[in-house]
Amino acid sequence: MEKYSRGQRIGVITKKLIENPNKVIGLNYFTERLNAAKSTTSEDIVIIKDTFKALNLGKVETVAGASGGVKYVCSVTDEMREEFVSNLCNILREKERVIIGDFLYMTDILYDPDIISKAGHILASIFIDKDIDYVVTVETKGIPLAYEVAKMLGVKLVIVRRDNKVTEGTTVSINYVSGSSKRIQSMSLSKKSLNKKSNCLFIDDFMKAGGTAKGIDDLIKEFDCNLVGIGVLIDNVESSEKIVDNYISLIKYYGIDDNGMAILEPSIT
Template sequence: MEKFTRNQRISAITKILIENPNKIINLNRFTEMFNAAKSTVSEDLIAIKEILLKLSLGKIETIPGAAGGVRYIGGVSEEESLRFAEELCMILKDRERIIPGNFLYVTDLMFNPDVISKAGKILASSFNNKGVNYVVTVETKGIPLAYEVAKMLGVQLVVVRRENKVTEGPTVSINYVSGSTNRIQNMTLSKRTINKGSNCIFIDDFMKAGGTALGIMNLLKEFESNLVGIGVLIDNIEMDRKLVDNYVSIIEFEGLDGEDNAILNVSKKIKM
C-alpha cells in the first residue's frame, strides 16, 4: 500500500476534521487510510491541534474509549469576528438598503454564501458548550444562516412553518403574539421532528422585539424540549422592550439618522 508523507497526512486529516465539525472520527479511519500506526496518527493530530489553536481556527478534542476518537470544534478569532461585523455594518449603511417603512433590506446577504458561512461560524462558536441537539429556525430568510450554524455544530436543522403542510404529517401548532406588531400569528412543526428532552437553539436573521423567539420557546415546550440559546445576525435595538434576553447577535441596528442613513454597530452581545 502507498505510503504518505507527514505533510500529506496532516493536510488530509485536517480537511476531513474541518469538513465534519463536532463529529467523532475513530482513529482507525486514519490508520487504515494512511497505512500508519496509531502513534504516528496521534503525533499528526498534536501538530494539527497546535496550529489550529495558534490561528484561533477551532480546536481538536480527544474522546477516550472504544467508541472514541477525535473531533473538530469550530472557532473564529476575535479579530476575524470583529472584522466581519465591521464590514457588514459598512455594507448595510448604504442608503439604498432602506426600503419603504424604514425597513433594512438584507435578503441578498442572507443568501450570500460567503456572508452566511462567516456569520454561521461566529454564531455557532457561542453554542459549542450548550449540548445542542437541534438548530431551529422559522421559514424562510433565516434558513441559510441556521443551516450554517447547524453544520458547524454537527446537528440537525429544524424549520418551523407558518402554516400546516400535508407533507409534514401530524403537527403541533401554537399561536403567539408578535412583539413588534402585537398581532397574533401561528407556527407549526411536525411531531416527528424533535425528540423529547432535546436542547435546541433558535437562529434567525433579524430580531425586533423577540416575539418569534418567545413563540419558538413555547413551541418547544410542547415537545418537552428546551431552548438553550438564541442567535441572530442583526438585533434591532430601537425596540425599547425585548421579550427575550438570552441571545447573541453580530451587529446592532439603531434605526436611521437625520439623513435616513442606517445606524449600525458591532453588537455588544457578539462572542469575542
C-alpha cells in the same frame, strides 16, 4: 496498499475534520484509510492541533475512551469577530440599502455564502458549550444562517413552518402574538422533528420584539424540549421592550438617520 507521506496524511485528516465539525472521528478511520499506524496518526493529529492553535483556525480535540477519537471544534478570536461585524455594519450602512418604508434591504447578505458562513461560524462558537441537540429556525430568511450554525455545531437543523404541509405528517401547531405588531400568528412543526428532552438553539436573521423567539420557546415545550439559547444576526433595538431576554446578537440596529442611512453598531466587542 499504498503508503502516504506525512503531508498527504495531514491533508486528508484536516479535510475530514473540517467537513465534520464537532463530530468525533475514530482513529481507526484514519489508520485504515491511510494505511498508517495509530502512533503515526496520533503524531499527525498533534501537528494539525498545534497548527490550528497557532493560526487561530479553531481547536482540534482528542476524545479518550473506546469510542473516542478526534474532533474539530470551531472557535473565533475577538479580533476576527470584531473585524467581521464591523465590516458587515459598513456594508449595511450603504445608503442604497434603505428602501421604501425605511426598511433595510438585507436579502443579498442573507444569501451570500461567504458572509453567512462567517456569521454562522461566530454564532456557533458562542454556543459551542451549550450541549445543543438541534438548531431551530422559522422559514424562510433565517434558514441560511441557521444552517451554517447547525453545520458548525454538528447537529441537525429543524425548520418551523408558518402553516401546515401535508408532507410533514402529523404536526403540532401553536398560536403566538407577534411582539412588534401584536398580531396573532401561527407556527407548526412535525411531530417527527424533535426527540424529547432535547436542547434547542433558536437562530434567526432579525429580531424586533422577540415574539417569534417566544413562540419557538412555547412550541418546543410541546415536544418536552428546552430552549437553551437564542442567536440573531441583527437586533432591532428600536423595539426596546423585548418579550425574551438572554439572547445574543451580532449587530444592533437603531433605525434610519436624517440622512437616510441605517444606524448600526456591533453588539459584541
